[in-house]
Amino acid sequence: MASLLLQNIAKSYGTVEVLKDIDLDIEQGELIVFVGPSGCGKSTLLRMIAGLEKITGGDLYIDGERMNDTPPSKRGIAMVFQSYALYPHMTVYDNMAFALKVAKMPKAEIDQRVRNAGKILQLTDYLDRLPKALSGGQRQRVAIGRSIVRDPKVYLFDEPLSNLDAALRVDTRIEIAQLKENMPESTMIYVTHDQVEAMTLATRIVVLNNKTHTIAQFGTPLDLYQRPENTFVAQFIGSPKMNLLPGTISAAQDTTTTIDVTAGGVATVPVSAAGLPSGTEVQLGVRPEDFVVAQPGDAVIFEGQASYTEKLGEVTVVYFTPRDGEDSVIAKIPGIADVSKGTQLSLTASPDKLHLFDASGHSFFYK
């Protein structure tokens, strides 16, 4: 059970910079998720914490002790990989007991630890089975069990669900959430590609930016969704991604800022752009799910003709013809909307759902 502190951690392979300026203060009992585009360095950061990858700059502390040069086996961490590689000829019990036997732990203690892990992971009825007689999700749980019996300070998970099919992923995700609830003191770090996994499992999420090689934001799932610090996070968290509508400031009041949207339309955002002159270029952020069809009298933020629609039953996703050099604007309208290709729609959104970014992509909320 441990806290982790990463100070100014950097990683490069020769002259190729992969990560820099990584500062993280992780409290005991947290489940931290690393997300980011492919190649942003999620696994590399996890492997540096594990000691499987050399740290090229900065300091790593586990429970206050500097660990940069400590071998993996002495760091008190356990890592669960996506390929769980169980010993096929050993029972579930023996798979979990194996490392403890090698470490010459007394038999009674091994038995107590294995049965306890079996209970936590709901594997009690399967302890005598061979891996081939288990489902993929159950096998992954045995792999997690091998970590639990070692009672590590920190659990590291590298995409543990990515080998499972979609339905099993959902079940196993819920099991991991329950596992964490059963082990509230344990500190866990989890790498995933899957946003839903990140949003549902994490106490806090680290979003890594593959262009700057730095942390784009470190915060709670809802913080990242409701108050993204920059357009990178705004468009990475949420699906379909947040619309960014170019515009200019028409009035910067004390607590609100009014924007003329370049495509037509106007929006008043409850953030201050104090001191910025009219005409300053900004980007208005609206999530597809926050757009609503405007009623007479509403301030219209965006107006356009549907170029494509997807009727998914619970929502209708409407794509609008993109303007030159811009992405298609997307709106998610609840239910089965009476919209098809060519339908003209006027959209608005509640002011408290709007986001405002400067031309370089920083949110005004944090200014």
Ligand SMILES: Nc1ncnc2c1ncn2[C@@H]1O[C@H](COP(=O)(O)OP(=O)(O)OP(=O)(O)O)[C@@H](O)[C@H]1O
């Ligand atoms: N041994 C190596 N030598 C040179 N570059 C490497 C090496 N290992 C990784 N990299 C580079 O470091 C970057 C980060 O890789 P990493 O696997 O950590 O990314 P990731 O975010 O986990 O990606 P993915 O989501 O695709 O698994 C990538 O650009 C990769 O090409």
